[in-house]
Amino acid sequence: PTPTPVPRPTLGFTAVPAGSGSSIVVPSGYAYQVLAPWGSPLFAHSPAWKGDASESGADQALQVGDNHDGMHFFPMHDAAGQEKSDEGLLVVNHEYCNYEYLFKPEAGQSYPNAWTLDKVRKAQHAHGVSVIHVKRIGGQWQVQIGSAYNRRITGNTPMTLSGPAAGHALVKTAGDPSGTSVLGTLNNCGNGWTLWGTYLTCEENFNSYFGTTAGTDSRTEPMKRYGLSARGTGYRWEELDQRFDYVKEPNESNRFGWIVEIDPWDATSTPKKRTALGRFKHENCAMTLAKDGRVVVYMGDDQANDYVYKFVSDAAYDAGNPAANRNLLDSGRLFVARFTAGAVTGDMMGDGEWILLDKATNATLATNAAFPDQATVLIHARLAADAVGATKMDRPEWVTVHPTTGEVYLTLTNNSGRTVTDEANPRAENRYGQIIRWREAGGDAAGTRFEWDLFVLAGNPVAYPDRTDLRSGSANINAENTFNSPDGLAFSPNGLLWIETDGSNANTDRYQGQGNNQMLVADPASKEIRRFLVGPDGCEITGITFTPDMRTVFINVQHPGEVSGPNAPKPPAGQSLDEYLLAQPTAFSKWPEGAPGIAGAGGRPRSATVAIWKEDGGVVGI
Numbered sequence: 001p002t003p004t005p006v007p008r009p010t011l012g013f014t015a016v017p018a019g020s021g022s023s024i025v026v027p028s029g030y031a032y033q034v035l036a037p038w039g040s041p042l043f044a045h046s047p048a049w050k051g052d053a054s055e056s057g058a059d060q061a062l063q064v065g066d067n068h069d070g071m072h073f074f075p076m077h078d079a080a081g082q083e084k085s086d087e088g089l090l091v092v093n094h095e096y097c098n099y100e101y102l103f104k105p106e107a108g109q110s111y112p113n114a115w116t117l118d119k120v121r122k123a124q125h126a127h128g129v130s131v132i133h134v135k136r137i138g139g140q141w142q143v144q145i146g147s148a149y150n151r152r153i154t155g156n157t158p159m160t161l162s163g164p165a166a167g168h169a170l171v172k173t174a175g176d177p178s179g180t181s182v183l184g185t186l187n188n189c190g191n192g193w194t195l196w197g198t199y200l201t202c203e204e205n206f207n208s209y210f211g212t213t214a215g216t217d218s219r220t221e222p223m224k225r226y227g228l229s230a231r232g233t234g235y236r237w238e239e240l241d242q243r244f245d246y247v248k249e250p251n252e253s254n255r256f257g258w259i260v261e262i263d264p265w266d267a268t269s270t271p272k273k274r275t276a277l278g279r280f281k282h283e284n285c286a287m288t289l290a291k292d293g294r295v296v297v298y299m300g301d302d303q304a305n306d307y308v309y310k311f312v313s314d315a316a317y318d319a320g321n322p323a324a325n326r327n328l329l330d331s332g333r334l335f336v337a338r339f340t341a342g343a344v345t346g347d348m349m350g351d352g353e354w355i356l357l358d359k360a361t362n363a364t365l366a367t368n369a370a371f372p373d374q375a376t377v378l379i380h381a382r383l384a385a386d387a388v389g390a391t392k393m394d395r396p397e398w399v400t401v402h403p404t405t406g407e408v409y410l411t412l413t414n415n416s417g418r419t420v421t422d423e424a425n426p427r428a429e430n431r432y433g434q435i436i437r438w439r440e441a442g443g444d445a446a447g448t449r450f451e452w453d454l455f456v457l458a459g460n461p462v463a464y465p466d467r468t469d470l471r472s473g474s475a476n477i478n479a480e481n482t483f484n485s486p487d488g489l490a491f492s493p494n495g496l497l498w499i500e501t502d503g504s505n506a507n508t509d510r511y512q513g514q515g516n517n518q519m520l521v522a523d524p525a526s527k528e529i530r531r532f533l534v535g536p537d538g539c540e541i542t543g544i545t546f547t548p549d550m551r552t553v554f555i556n557v558q559h560p561g562e563v564s565g566p567n568a569p570k571p572p573a574g575q576s577l578d579e580y581l582l583a584q585p586t587a588f589s590k591w592p593e594g595a596p597g598i599a600g601a602g603g604r605p606r607s608a609t610v611a612i613w614k615e616d617g618g619v620v621g622i
């Protein structure tokens with residue numbers, strides 16, 4: 001759809017101060033509600049949210065999944081064919097699950113010791129995607145429970161492996177000798193959407209679901225490069241579901257790490273894993289068109305020192321023939337980025353090139369025995385990118401394309417382990433992250449050269465007042481808007497840049513003055529950045545989509561109250577973490593309990609979507 005033409009917008013809200021606490025803060029004049037938290041019923045026969053984690057695996061498959069991440073609003077159309085801004089399909093990724101909240105506490109155990117296949121299934125069903133028919137009635141968004149559009153896609157939903165790697169020896173398993181039929185999608189992080197009205201869900205840290213009970217480390221080099229662990233996984237699926245044991249099913253993990261295309265309008269459709277886009281830890285993706293109408297998809301691989309990619313389709317998009325576009329993502333070329341310093345070193349700008357990852361034409365890959373064919377290049381894309389000398393980035397997260405200029409923006413969230421710097425990743429021990437942007441040669445998204453600059457070097461001038469210290473951030477960072485770890489990133493259709501963070505909420509020392517994870521809005525022309533929202537304790541802010549009229553913005557609050565990692569509370573001896581947390585109502589955030597749109601007690605923290613609008617009904621952000 002063509003964006004509504006509007007004058008170049010400027011930021012029009014009062015900045016929200018940084019802070020900690022158990023609720024959401026939005027600018028004055030804005031209101032919000034919580035929508036579709038984890039465990040919400042979707043179908044007429046769905047069990048209601050119980051609040052004590054007593055739902056079974058089958059129950060979870062009928063409820064909204066956990067850890068909401070990327071999402072997109074697909075508007076319904078009215079009788080005149082116009083897009084509606086009060087009704088549509090909200091398609092939401094569910095990235096992972098927190099066992100301390102997913103399962104009912106069991107005495108003396110951090111995780112339930114009576115490990116059963118039903119618990120494995122419950123965890124698998126908390127992953128994937130929800131298609132949720134939503135409607136705004138009387139000023140409040142509501143889930144249309146029982147709508148024929150509603151759907152749960154989980155870690156066990158049948159899907160098709162399509163494109164050049166489908167049927168290859170490396171994706172065949174005992175369970176699927178054809179190498180074309182996969183069960184499920186996992187670690188659904190960011191997302192994209194297509195010009196033809198489908199949803200793209202991106203599989204990120206798929207490696208964490210694979211382990212072995214064999215007691216031996218028989219990992220191949222590619223398995224190690226993709227981060228599979230020889231030890232048991234935290235998820236423990238390999239104990240009871242043998243396809244997750246990489247000794248028993250060495251190729252199963254090759255069937256994850258893809259971008260999956262879903263038709264949200266047909267709840268019976270089979271999702272397709274599009275192998276032409278390469279296999280890595282996909283964060284999100286952003287689609288645009290080349291000058292000749294071919295489809296271009298930008299993608300990041302979220303790992304310290306991994307890469308930025310783009311796909312260019314072989315065939316052109318045909319707006320007049322939607323059916324012809326259905327398999328555009330099955331055939332094309334995959335490129336990886338090299339960022340160079342340009343004419344001047346140290347000015348945080350430069351140029352770069354897109355290196356084609358093609359077995360037939362790339363001299364390095366053509367002679368490399370590790371890549372016998374192009375399917376292997378795609379399945380082991382990280383290793384191919386290593387071989388051609390792509391630039392090792394500070395954890396590429398979300399990418400977004402400016403709606404009118406085509407300029408591409410990408411978050412590099414942080415890389416505390418960086419030792420060797422370069423122009424695009426200019427700080428060792430990078431705790432704060434940066435946003436890089438580039439302009440393709442000739443303004444053509446299919447170009448093979450580009451110019452880039454850093455839009456912002458996030459930093460903390462409160463902790464580092466000396467502005468010559470790169471840790472204080474670039475000139476558009478100040479004591480009021482300081483933040484760390486940009487992650488979610490999206491342009492609204494009117495060209496404002498929305499930045500979401502997933503970093504430290506410690507609010508002390510090097511993070512002092514930054515508060516909880518948050519969302520900020522930037523003007524790409526002036527480079528001004530202003531804080532729009534602060535999330536509840538323990539969460540990250542992620543996922544972002546707008547109604548066509550830009551009067552509602554939907555975001556996701558992921559893992560509120562998360563207590564894993566270094567900040568995890570230490571329960572007294574003899575008490576499990578679960579028991580401890582549930583006995584200490586103030587020990588952790590139970591957001592969204594008591595928040596607008598949530599009736600009654602929630603029992604435990606729940607990831608959820610949040611709809612935000614201006615009380616005067618205006619366009620958000622301006």
Ligand code: FEO
Nearest residue numbers: 189204283302397
């Ligand atoms: Fe799932 Fe890189 O965030």
Ligand code: CA
Nearest residue numbers: 341342344349
């Ligand atoms: Ca330079």
Ligand code: CA
Nearest residue numbers: 189397487488
């Ligand atoms: Ca992310």
Ligand code: CA
Nearest residue numbers: 487502540542
């Ligand atoms: Ca995250």
